Structures are given as structure tokens and as C-alpha cells.
Amino acid sequence: MIREYLDGILLYRFEGVREGEGVEHAILTRVGGVSQGAYATLNLSRSVGDDLAAVEENHRRALGALGIEPGQTVSPHQVHGARVEVVGRAHRGTLRSATDALVTVEAGVPLLMRFGDCTPVLFVDLERRAMGIAHAGWRGVVAGSVPATVEVMTRQLGCERTDLWAGIGPTIGPCCYEVGPEVAAAVQSACPVGVDVVRHIDGRMHLDLPAAVGAQLRAAGVERVEDSRLCTACRVDEFFSHRAERGRTGRFGIVMELLK
Ligand SMILES: [Zn+2]
Numbered sequence: 001m002i003r004e005y006l007d008g009i010l011l012y013r014f015e016g017v018r019e020g021e022g023v024e025h026a027i028l029t030r031v032g033g034v035s036q037g038a039y040a041t042l043n044l045s046r047s048v049g050d051d052l053a054a055v056e057e058n059h060r061r062a063l064g065a066l067g068i069e070p071g072q073t074v075s076p077h078q079v080h081g082a083r084v085e086v087v088g089r090a091h092r093g094t095l096r097s098a099t100d101a102l103v104t105v106e107a108g109v110p111l112l113m114r115f116g117d118c119t120p121v122l123f124v125d126l127e128r129r130a131m132g133i134a135h136a137g138w139r140g141v142v143a144g145s146v147p148a149t150v151e152v153m154t155r156q157l158g159c160e161r162t163d164l165w166a167g168i169g170p171t172i173g174p175c176c177y178e179v180g181p182e183v184a185a186a187v188q189s190a191c192p193v194g195v196d197v198v199r200h201i202d203g204r205m206h207l208d209l210p211a212a213v214g215a216q217l218r219a220a221g222v223e224r225v226e227d228s229r230l231c232t233a234c235r236v237d238e239f240f241s242h243r244a245e246r247g248r249t250g251r252f253g254i255v256m257e258l259l260k
Helices: 052-065 138-143 145-155 181-189 209-219
Strands: 002-006 009-013 023-028 084-086 101-104 111-115 119-125 130-136 165-168 198-201 204-207 224-227 252-258
Touching: 009 052, 023 119, 052 252, 084 145, 101 111, 101 145, 111 119, 111 130, 119 145, 119 209, 119 252, 130 138, 130 145, 130 252, 138 145, 138 181, 138 209, 145 209, 165 209, 181 198, 181 204, 209 224
Parallel strands: 084 101, 165 224
Antiparallel strands: 002 009, 009 023, 023 252, 101 130, 111 252, 119 130, 119 165, 198 204
């Protein structure tokens, strides 16, 4: 992962998507904003109890650093499902209802999604010039948001599975994600046979979400997968973590845009 500051905003980028390839992407952090307390500082969620004026200023700063006008982004209302929406220029400045993945083949359509433990999965196909972001917490893995995104990109956007690259962004890691037997069983059964996504640590079950998402990607035919290996709960200095901060926290952003 490439870690850098841009106009005071700390962000990460994947090695697999390089500058000059026509795709802008940024994994924002919690560093560089104006929010206070539990939301300090770069919270991008309007629905977690943070001061809305601070959230607007955070959007202005973070998107401004990336050269994006805040009013032009497309975002979904994420509901832990598997609905994938194909968006374009006509959708700029809108909030898509009940959607957990956005994909596009149009340049100049910045996608913005928000995370705070659930797994962000970024998709790029440089041949077809397509990209997208999926949201996959344990419910999303069970619902199949990641394979659903691959299906839409191949069937509707014309991507070849072998051309797809996927990046697994910062998410709660197996080190910090203790779960009960029902959740463990549900996620395990949503993964390919032979892939174990439950770790036993000190006699307790921990879920390995990045492993589950990676297994779903490979089962869907995506071989080029880059894992950020960043645990949100281990790294609350840089990321928001719903689990580590007991529900009172913000959300960091993932931004992607195809450039002209
Ligand atoms: Zn951890």
C-alpha cells in the first residue's frame, strides 16, 4: 500500500492501480478533517450523530484534495445486501437507495462509499475501462455482494473476469473480530468448500473477513487480488472501527473515478 498525505488528508492507495492508468482511487482515513470527539476527524457519514457542518467541511477537504467537487459524487445508502447498481454521469450528485455496490464505465463519475469495519472491495478493469466499489461485511458476504458485483461487471459491462483486478481495503481483521457460532456458520457456508474463514483464538471464534472476500473473489474468477492487510480495529489511529469504538464512531471514505 502507498501511504501519503495530500493537502493534509492522509490516504492510502493500492500498488495495483497506478497513477497514469486513468483511474483515480483513494482510501481515505480519519486523518485530516474537522470533526470532534468520537468522529475525529475525517468522518464522512451524515447518519452517525456527527455535526453536519463538520461532515460537509470534511467532504470539501477530502474530495477537494482529490480534485473532486463534493456535489458530483455518487453514493449508495448501504444496507448490507447484494444489490449492484450501474451508474453514470446522469447519477452524479445522487444517493442511490438500498445498494451495496456501484459500478461504472463512464469517466468523470466519482464514486464515494463509506466504511467503518465492513470490507471495501475496489474493482478495476483497465481493458474495458470499468470500475466499481462493493461493501461486504459479514452480512454482505452471506448475501454475496462481491460475486454479484463481478456478475454485473461481466454480464452488463462486458468485462472479462481475467481482466479484473480487485483490492481489499481496510477492514476489521481476524485479530479483532470475535463472532458467535451463528455468524461464523453463515459466513463459512457462503464461502467455497475447503476455504476456512473462522480462526480459533484463545478458545473463541474470530471471523476472517478478508479471507472470506478473497475466496469469493477467486471463486468468481478474479485472480488478481490485492489485500491492504489493514485492520480497522487495530488501527483506530487512522481508521474508524464500529467494533473497537463500540458503535460510537465515524466512517472513512473510499473514492474511485475513471479519468477522461
Ligand atoms: Zn485487528
